[in-house]
Amino acid sequence: MKLIERYIAREISLPFTVVILILVGLFASFISARLLAGAVTETLGVSALLKLVFLKTLIALEVLIPIALYISVIIGLGRLSRDQELNIIRTMGVSGTRIVLTVLTVAIPVGLISGMLSSYVRPWAYAESYILDAQAEAELNTNRFQAGRFYGSEKTGRVVYVRSKNDTDKEMQNIFHYIKKKEGSEIVIAKQARQIQPSAKEERPHILLSDGVVYELSKTASIDDVIQFEKMTYFIDSDYVLNYRRKAATTRTLWESAQPRDIAELQWRLSRPLSAILMALIAVTFIRISPRQDKTERTYLAAALVFAAYYNLSGLARTWVEQGVVGSIPGVWWLDLLMLTGLGMYALLSNKKRLFARTQ
Template sequence: MLILDRYLTREIAKPLVIFCGGLLLLFANFTAIRYMSRVADGLMPFHSVLPLVMVRAAVALEILLPVALHLSVVVTLGRLYTDSEMTALFSSGVSPSRIIRIVFVGSLVIAGLVAYLSIYVRPWANENRYRLEREAAADVDLNEMQPGHFYENSSGTVLFFQRRDQRTGRMQQVFIQSRSEDLIRLVWAEEAHYPERVESGGARTLVCSEAVSYEISRNRAAVREATSDELVLEWEKAQVLSEEYRRKAAPTWQLAGSTSPKDIAEFQWRLSTPVAALLMGLLGFPLGHARARQGKYAKLFVSVVSYATFYNLNMMVKTWVEKGMVGTVPGIWWVHLLLGILVAGLLWRRTRNP
């Protein structure tokens, strides 16, 4: 029987490595394209792309491993059914419960790895991700922004300029729009430049020459116009860690003692990912059942739809918990409870009718 355990484990592990590697490569490629577009626009130095892609991939592994495991179990068992190997195993006295136990043990190992990634690697990677993004924003020479592009900072201020002086490097024919609770501010300047580089997290100022500014009041429907030979604007405030950043980068033990619904939702998410990995691995057993003429990839589409449905529902419920629409008890766990009931029912049916 140990030979059977090793055989099935090896057969499941092969597509697991392929699926996980392929999904990770696709994710890294998509992430790199997004960052490279920022490099092309002059918003990020090139040397920051690889470290950012790596930490983003580390966070994505907690999602990619369960789906890769689920697809691997479905494809492996589908091949065994279509090649009549499962029929031979059942005929020789191997029960479906034995196959389920092998899948369970393998899924438990992956769930343990996902638990480590979710509880420890996720906050570490998010902390480094935001640090790298702040450093990248500070390292980039803001005087290298390209003309003809709209740039928006974290405060919602929009900057556009038509060309750049080749001799001085200053932006020319500059348009700036900023908003506050009551005012919309529009600035048109003949030239603008950043006076100096700033430290990571520091404030940035933009010096505008021959500027005309308009302040439009939303409540009073009034417009105030002003002209200035030199106008200094605050383009980027000194960066302060946002609530989302603290939550995603916070240690798991810190979230465990919080009473905030957003912290609790993040805490439950970290604990639920290994449970999801285990359940999705077990769900692969009933979905992997295929008749001889169906082909080993017959249930692959159903598997993808099943995981996508579960993942999207899980994300939706997590948002509900964050907004207080769903109580922290049961929180996001009721989605996993429903999946557990579904898996238990399908496994019981498959053991009764192998």
Template structure:
């Protein structure tokens, strides 16, 4: 590798690592605050918070790494322009193509990592994070329930109130369960309750000595029943179709005929190429006049990133709804980015040739 390429890569690589670390720390802090608040409110077990935050950070890296690379290239090359180093390189006959080559060498392994993360790491993290959240948020997990207060599950609106909770045996004393169904509301009051099966996909609760009430939303056929012992099978919390799609493996998405699954697959497949093209687009966008300031181009830089990001999201929705054909589908965004990049490179190389004639 030539001296110029090594120099540009070194000047970009070090702030890139710092940028990724800062963005990861900010996102992890935000996620920790959110899930710690849920744990404090009794809607999430405290011992799974850090695991969930880890999976959420892994999911977010698909976006954080391309953002960090894009911004770092702009700021690093902007500093070289600000300090007239790029002017000196140009005056010494260094072709603009070598600047693009240096960023390409830096961005290719990062783009490959993002592609692998999007294809395999992200769905794995989604599936594990969902399992942890559902196992912890289930109404039957007494580790996060608080006594003498209404413990409301926001996923299904179910409410549990217990006078006493024995966390060693998993038994709840003087318990009230409110479950609002689509056609009727069910109310259970019992002296004691315990977990028979904590599996969130098929939750089972045993009730001892109490009453149950069934109140119809329409009609007057309300029912009341007393019992000595009752086995209660609660309605499990089902993941949304969008979440199941994000957690599905890439192989399953390939075999699916659903347009939404095809859109999700194209999104994963295009992340690596989009990361590479976005880094290369940062090269012409970083160009500033000497002594003008390396932050003077942040507005167009931010606009370009917003256009690329939201255009990809819009195309994904259009493909999922059948309003945009699968070919090119989401690949239209990298295609447009490639065309724009080709024009920038041709312009820079042509200007350099004219200048040295």
């Protein structure tokens, strides 16, 4: 790569590094605040919370990376345009085509990285996050409970309250446990409880309850059951079943499937590299080689609108394939073909304008 091309590539790469770090930091902060607001720390623990933030950030990289590339191209070439450096580069014999090719030397590797993340890292991150979510819903781990607080789950319909707790001997006093069931609901009230760790691998973890009452509330029966107990063992359902999740499925599994939803997910993953490269090329069109006046704010606004429209249409294209409105061919690719056609027409019109200007 020649000196001029390296210079242009550097003007794009440096903003890309800064922007992607800022976006990752903002996204991680947003996810952390959201999970903390949802009391995930109390349900899973701090280490699991940090892992979940990391996983969700990995998942978001397939979108954050194209955004960072798109912004960096506009910032880098925009600065060169405002400082008239692009005009000087043109007078040195560097054509617009060479500038576009230089942008592609940055966009193609970034697009390939985005594709690898989407095809391999993203499914793994989804699978791990689903496991953490399932653990949060399935486990009743008293070690994470704090006294005087309610712990609930909308999915399982479970509510737990512990009035006091001794962390030294793992004993709890005045326990309230509510669980919603298909046939009704169950309420367990006990004076004391202690979580017992299993002595053998095949034994499930359980909680030993003392001096309590069980209320079995039925939707169908006319009389509810009330059971008093001195000692009761409450087993913790630590086994959880993960249903098939296409976002967590391997790319090879999706490739072998004929289901429309699986096809849509597969095509979405495979289209990420092309999407990143397309957005970089679209960003180039917002930079005028010889601007007569600075229109930075207008350019940024138009670029933001185009980016938002493109990603909304991408989601719509995937939904159409999932619902069978559009077949596997053209699938989600029709939008990319439309964008490529638009870029090609823009290039032809630009060349015609230049030829017409030279003949005048």
